[in-house]
Amino acid sequence: MNQLQSMRVFVKVADLGSFVRAAGALDLSTAVVTRHVADLEARLGTRLxxxxxxxxxxxxxxxxxxxxxxxxxxxxxxxxxxVVARNHEPVGTLRIVAPVVFGLHSLAPVVQSYAERYPDVMPDVTLADRHVDLVEEGFDVGILVARQMRSASIVTRRLTTGYMTVCATPAYLQQHGTPTCPEDLLTHPCLSRPAEQGGDEKVFTGPRGEVRVRPTNAIAANNTEMLRQFALLGMGVAILPSYLIGRDLASGRLVPLLGDYHLPQIEITIAYPSRLHLPAKVRTFIDHLVAHFQRTDDHARDPRATMPRRAVAGSPAYADDLPVSALLGDTTRPKRQATRSGTVASSTI
Known part of the structure; x- marks a missing residue:
């Protein structure tokens, strides 16, 4: 019998734990499956x-x-x-899943430019703040924010890094004063996720090393877009991801605070079920996504990238004038701190 086929049959039997189930999966008879394994054992001279x-x-x-x-x-x-993929054009439905807030604020431009480039592919985007099984639920690509996916069949690849920023409105700061160190947050109403979703204790790194504080929540929410709305209403000091509030910081609606301190970074990755038999639509979308976020990282490293348009070209600083790629990087911290690394535990930011 063909040795390569016997090897494939043996792997299927081992994975399914049954000759009968393996035969069904391979569309072979149970006798043929048994013979393949027996021939393999005879060739090796050992029982498998x-x-x-x-x-x-x-x-x-x-x-x-x-x-x-x-x-x-x-x-x-x-x-x-x-070899086969070189002869296949991207076509069909591309199922993408991403966290709600990140998807709403950062994913749309990537999907739009991909759809323009590959018109025969129809993106089907699902936004969900929960654990997603890509294989079981039939997704082609997943975006992970501050989350690890442990599975031998899942491939992950880093896209970019976001930053958590302490911020408040100018009106709030005028009325309540401006925090200058992490301990000052203890005297301000804070806007944060519930403790079980990454809220509660905050770990800052700054001139005095590591500083841990437990701000008092004025209100808690499990969605950072809701916290952003509370912050814009002047309800307190918020700690929000850079990709969510980049336009607010650039326009002055929110003011970044504690510039000498920083919180752990947010690792943003892409995940897909397997490197094997990767359809052209998936491969090209991954390449497109990686290239987009590479441009984002390069743009964020340019100190002019996050400046309001007025400061760059002398024109009015409208938030919507700024490209999304200018809003993912660290807009609040000195350049010397831009290479520090870390992660946060929540998957809903």
């Missing part, structure tokens, strides 16, 4: 599976062989897919 009337289990040799064979088959399929 322990068989009883009730269950199958891998032998020690079978466990080692399975791990190595899986890598061989993955590499082979990857090479074949790479």
């Amino acid at each position: 599976l322990n068989r009883t009337t009730r269950r199958l289990s891998l032998t020690e040799s079978g466990t080692t062989y399975l791990e190595r064979v899986r890598h061989i088959l993955d590499d082979l399929e990857g090479v074949e897919q790479m």
Whole structure:
């Protein structure tokens, strides 16, 4: 029998734990599946599976062989897919999932430019602040904000980094005073997520090293867009992600505070089910997404990028004049702090 096919059959049997289920998945008879595994064992001169009337289990040799064979088959399929993909144009429905706030404020321009470039692909975007199983729910691509996805079948790739910014309205600061250090937040009403979603204690890094404070919430909300609205109404001091309030900071609606201190960064990544058999629509969208956020990072490193238009060109500073790519970077902290790294725990920011 074909050795490569026997290897594929063995992997399927091991994954499903049954000759019968493997036969169904491969559209083969149970006898043929059994023969493939038996021929493989005969070729190797060792037993790979322990068989009883009730269950199958891998032998020690079978466990080692399975791990190595899986890598061989993955590499082979990857090479074949790479060659085949060159002859396939992006087409069909592209299912994308992203957190609500990030999707509303930062994803639309990327999807719009991709749709213009690849008109035969129809983006289907879902916004959700919950754990998403990409494979089970049939998504092609997922955007993760400050979240880790642990799965052998999921591939993740860094897109960019956001920043948490302490801010308030000019009117609020005029009435209540301006905080100059993290401890000052204890005397101000704060706007934050509930503790179980990353609120409560805040860890700042600044001239005095690490400073931990537990601000008193004036109001809590599980959605940062709602917290932004509260902040714009002057209800207190808010701690919000840069991609959400970039235009507010640029226009002066919100004022950045505690410029000598910074909070952990927000890692933003892209996830997709597998490198194998990656459809052209997924591959091209990933490339497009990565290129977009690379331009974002480059733009954010330009000190002119986050300046209001009035400061750059002498014209009025309208928030909507600023490109989205100017709003993801750190608009509040000195340049020397821009390379510090860290993550936050919440997935709803």
